[in-house]
Amino acid sequence: LYDDATQEVGSRFGITFPDCTPTGSDVTVSTLDASEEWFLAGNPFMTSFDLSNLSLDDFQATVKMWNPTTGSYQDVTQAAGTGDVVPVGQGFFIQRTTVGAGATSITYSKAGRTSGGSIVGKRNDVIGRLGLTLHIRDDQGGVIAFDEASTLMVREDARTDWDRYDSSKLRPLQASFATLGLVGERAGASEVQSRLSLPTAQVLPLSIPIQIDVEAISGRATIAWPQLDSLPAHWQLALVDEETGTITRLQEKAEYAFDLPDVEGTTASKGELKGAIGLSLAGSTRFSLEITSAGSTGLNDYDLPSAWSLEPAYPNPFNPQTLILFEAPTSATVRLTVFDALGRQVAVLRDGVVSAGRHEIRFDASHLASGLYFFVLDSPAGRLQQSALLAR
Numbered sequence: 001l002y003d004d005a006t007q008e009v010g011s012r013f014g015i016t017f018p019d020c021t022p023t024g025s026d027v028t029v030s031t032l033d034a035s036e037e038w039f040l041a042g043n044p045f046m047t048s049f050d051l052s053n054l055s056l057d058d059f060q061a062t063v064k065m066w067n068p069t070t071g072s073y074q075d076v077t078q079a080a081g082t083g084d085v086v087p088v089g090q091g092f093f094i095q096r097t098t099v100g101a102g103a104t105s106i107t108y109s110k111a112g113r114t115s116g117g118s119i120v121g122k123r124n125d126v127i128g129r130l131g132l133t134l135h136i137r138d139d140q141g142g143v144i145a146f147d148e149a150s151t152l153m154v155r156e157d158a159r160t161d162w163d164r165y166d167s168s169k170l171r172p173l174q175a176s177f178a179t180l181g182l183v184g185e186r187a188g189a190s191e192v193q194s195r196l197s198l199p200t201a202q203v204l205p206l207s208i209p210i211q212i213d214v215e216a217i218s219g220r221a222t223i224a225w226p227q228l229d230s231l232p233a234h235w236q237l238a239l240v241d242e243e244t245g246t247i248t249r250l251q252e253k254a255e256y257a258f259d260l261p262d263v264e265g266t267t268a269s270k271g272e273l274k275g276a277i278g279l280s281l282a283g284s285t286r287f288s289l290e291i292t293s294a295g296s297t298g299l300n301d302y303d304l305p306s307a308w309s310l311e312p313a314y315p316n317p318f319n320p321q322t323l324i325l326f327e328a329p330t331s332a333t334v335r336l337t338v339f340d341a342l343g344r345q346v347a348v349l350r351d352g353v354v355s356a357g358r359h360e361i362r363f364d365a366s367h368l369a370s371g372l373y374f375f376v377l378d379s380p381a382g383r384l385q386q387s388a389l390l391a392r
Contacts, residue, residue, distance in 0.1 A: 030105040037099045042091040046149045051084045053112025058104040064093040128154035131227030134180035145178040158197035162186040165197035176216035183209035190352025207355045210287040224255035234294045242356040285331045288355030305329045308381035313388035320366040335378040
């Protein structure tokens with residue numbers, strides 16, 4: 001699968017794993033079901049794609065995309081020079097010229113990788129958007145790896161935890177790569193996401209860890225945010241480098257650069273599938289995205305905690321909710337667990353990577369009996385414990 005740029009698919013659906021480096025191969029989807037007239041296609045690259053570089057064998061010369069203004073599908077030409085661009089993740093429909101005429105194919109030329117374009121769809125309720133990119137350059141300034149597919153979106157009906165607008169980040173199959181993803185929560189566990197959505201009524205402050213996964217690449221890395229559109233006016237955003245303590249305000253600067261450690265050779269051959277498809281969260285995240293409200297102290301006086309701590313729950317006694325607070329001096333993997341007086345585990349409140357800073361987690365004991373409960377935080381500093389009494 002890795003070595004073959006032509007992906008054969010079954011009826012209706014095809015999955016491709018395109019190269020995400022600047023010198024990658026064309027992507028061809030072939031052996032489509034000859035009995036079908038319409039196919040849902042999409043941009044397979046991690047950058048925008050110029051439709052004039054889309055080759056359709058036995059398909060109509062136009063593609064159909066949803067127009068939210070007219071409330072209908074519109075024909076988008078793929079003729080050279082028209083400048084029609086589809087962004088990362090954009091889907092569109094293509095129509096067979098002759099149904100049942102035999103095998104056909106779709107080819108996305110690597111020459112079509114570009115920038116620009118706007119996501120359109122029947123649900124066009126994105127209020128704000130922050131796009132993050134990662135570029136790795138060699139000593140001569142040439143790009144050797146990049147990732148332009150990480151987005152924070154703001155929607156009216158989004159949730160802070162996992163919802164239908166979120167999507168996971170997949171691990172590339174190359175022997176060397178660099179990816180960037182936002183770390184959210186899914187079913188109580190941390191998960192690296194290519195898209196993370198937040199509600200317009202999001203409670204602030206909010207800290208979002210940023211996972212950068214680099215394999216067999218060294219050089220000068222740059223995190224940039226070329227897309228910073230229509231976010232809530234009271235939001236202040238900052239990129240925090242927890243290794244150096246550097247705070248970069250996104251509304252004031254356009255990028256942040258840092259050096260990757262030197263590496264020798266590669267850790268996998270070209271044809272080897274490297275581990276699991278999902279990104280591993282082992283270790284820690286160096287960066288975090290901090291969102292505060294304008295006028296709050298927050299990042300205006302940002303100071304990382306000096307040590308790990310788990311504070312007493314408040315209120316105590318409680319019925320049925322109490323607030324648990326802990327401080328992390330660095331980004332790391334933690335586990336916050338609740339036990340009853342008999343030592344039985346009754347809840348896991350956090351299991352995954354957290355960013356450096358102060359964290360508040362609300363514990364709801366509506367389904368539990370009255371009694372003493374213990375809150376245990378497992379961190380790089382060891383095990384910390386507090387207790388609180390549930391009194392009904």
